[in-house]
Amino acid sequence: MPHIVEITDLSAPELDVYARLTETQLRNRLEPEKGVFVAESPKVIGTALDAGYTPLSFLMERRQMEGPAAGVLARCPDAVVYTADRPVLEKLTGYALTRGVLCAMRRPAPKTVEEVCRNARRVAVLEGIVDSTNIGAIFRSAAALGMDAVLLSPSCCDPLCRRAIRVSMGTVFQVPWARLGEHKEDWPAAGLARLHDLGFTTAAMALDHRARPVDDPALQVEKLAILLGTEGDGLNPETIARCDATVMIPMQHGVDSLNVGAAAAVAFWQLRAR
Numbered sequence: 001m002p003h004i005v006e007i008t009d010l011s012a013p014e015l016d017v018y019a020r021l022t023e024t025q026l027r028n029r030l031e032p033e034k035g036v037f038v039a040e041s042p043k044v045i046g047t048a049l050d051a052g053y054t055p056l057s058f059l060m061e062r063r064q065m066e067g068p069a070a071g072v073l074a075r076c077p078d079a080v081v082y083t084a085d086r087p088v089l090e091k092l093t094g095y096a097l098t099r100g101v102l103c104a105m106r107r108p109a110p111k112t113v114e115e116v117c118r119n120a121r122r123v124a125v126l127e128g129i130v131d132s133t134n135i136g137a138i139f140r141s142a143a144a145l146g147m148d149a150v151l152l153s154p155s156c157c158d159p160l161c162r163r164a165i166r167v168s169m170g171t172v173f174q175v176p177w178a179r180l181g182e183h184k185e186d187w188p189a190a191g192l193a194r195l196h197d198l199g200f201t202t203a204a205m206a207l208d209h210r211a212r213p214v215d216d217p218a219l220q221v222e223k224l225a226i227l228l229g230t231e232g233d234g235l236n237p238e239t240i241a242r243c244d245a246t247v248m249i250p251m252q253h254g255v256d257s258l259n260v261g262a263a264a265a266v267a268f269w270q271l272r273a274r
Contacts, residue, residue, distance in 0.1 A: 002058070002073055004065070007084040010092050015082060017104045018059045019092050023161045027107070035107030037160040039170070042068045045103045046075075047170030054106040055079045059093075061086050061100040069101045107160060113151060113191075116176035117198050120148035121223050121273040125180070125195070125202075127153045127187070127239060128230040129260060135159055136167025137261035138228070143171035145265060146272035150177040151195075151225075153187045188239040200225040204243040205267055206235050207257055211248040214270045219247065226267050228260055247271075 007015070017026065017036055028035040036056065039045045042064075049055070049072065057080040060069055065083065073081065090096055117123060124147045129135055135157045142150050150159070156179075157164060159172045180191035195202055201221045205214075205228050212218070227243060229235035240246055249258065249266050258266070 002076055002079045002081045004081050004083060007082050007088060007092070010088075014057070014080075015059075015092060017057070018082075018102055019094070023158060027158055027160070036104050037107055037165070038162045039103045039105055040097070040101070040162060040166050042072050042101055044165060044170040045072045045101065048103070048105060048173045049075055051173040053108065053173060056104045056106060057082060058104075059083075059089065059097075059102040061089060061097070064100045072101075072103070111176060111178045113178045113180060113194055114198065116149040116151070116178045117195075117200075120176075122147050122268075122271065123149045123151055123195075123200065123225045124264065124268065125151045125153075125191075125225050125227045126156050127227060127235055128155045128233075129228070130155065130157045130230065132157050132161050132163040133167050134231075134259070134261045135161075136164040136172070138264045139164070139168040139171045139175055139177075141261070141265040141268050143168075143175045145268035147175065147226075147268055150175055151191075152177065152179050153191065154179060154181050154183055155187075188236060188242055192239070192242045195225050199223050201245070202227060202243040203245045203247045203271070204235050204240045205229070205248065205263060206240050206246050207248060208240070208246050211246040214247050214249050214267055216247075219245065219271055220274060224271060224273075226264075226271055228264055228267070231260055 026036050039048050055076045059082045062083050124142050159177055165172055180187055192202060200223045202225045227235060
């Protein structure tokens with residue numbers, strides 16, 4: 001059985017990962033091998049374990065240990081479990097725990113674009129999307145609707161932040177992903193050149209009167225990268241200009257566009273490999 005530790009001191013340094021470290025500190029860009037992320041709820045934690053992620057410790061209500069969390073705890077016999085009643089945990093974390101369970105896990109070594117695209121036919125490319133809810137929703141759609149990988153521009157939100165993981169229902173652990181560089185100069189020219197070198201046709205989802213409809217048969221190519229930008233400004237004009245095609249979802253009733261999460265789901269379904 002895991003080692004059970006009753007929380008008696010909310011300021012204990014071993015609880016920092018759950019209470020006091022920012023997402024940036026958890027990610028630890030200076031020393032990636034020491035990076036950590038926090039997964040929430042037994043189902044999501046189980047998905048991470050299935051994908052081979054390494055648990056470091058748990059934080060949960062006492063009643064969860066013999067309830068919904070029993071299954072994941074049985075899979076982690078060497079983990080430490082910090083526990084207390086719900087009011088104590090809410091005071092520690094500052095929010096109500098989803099299903100009363102958190103798990104700190106070791107961040108994996110970053111994958112390269114070439115690794116995640118090696119056998120891919122369809123990839124989603126995200127530019128400047130910083131809202132963690134949208135990142136999570138896009139990953140969930142990517143997993144469900146046939147994307148083989150997700151690629152992120154340097155300015156995108158971290159897919160392993162707590163909220164993105166939760167919204168994705170753990171699909172961030174199932175869909176391979178990589179960053180198209182870490183610095184501003186790595187995107188868009190260099191990043192798109194890498195995609196073209198890997199044989200991908202690039203399709204920019206954008207509001208443009210010259211754009212072809214998303215159901216255009218000409219978009220059914222062997223290898224397709226679907227680019228999506230952030231709300232408001234959408235994709236950068238330079239990015240659109242460097243892509244092979246501009247694509248839009250036809251709208252009705254005077255609606256000009258969809259939220260990027262909803263647009264991603266439509267595009268992924270329509271442009272999936274047949």
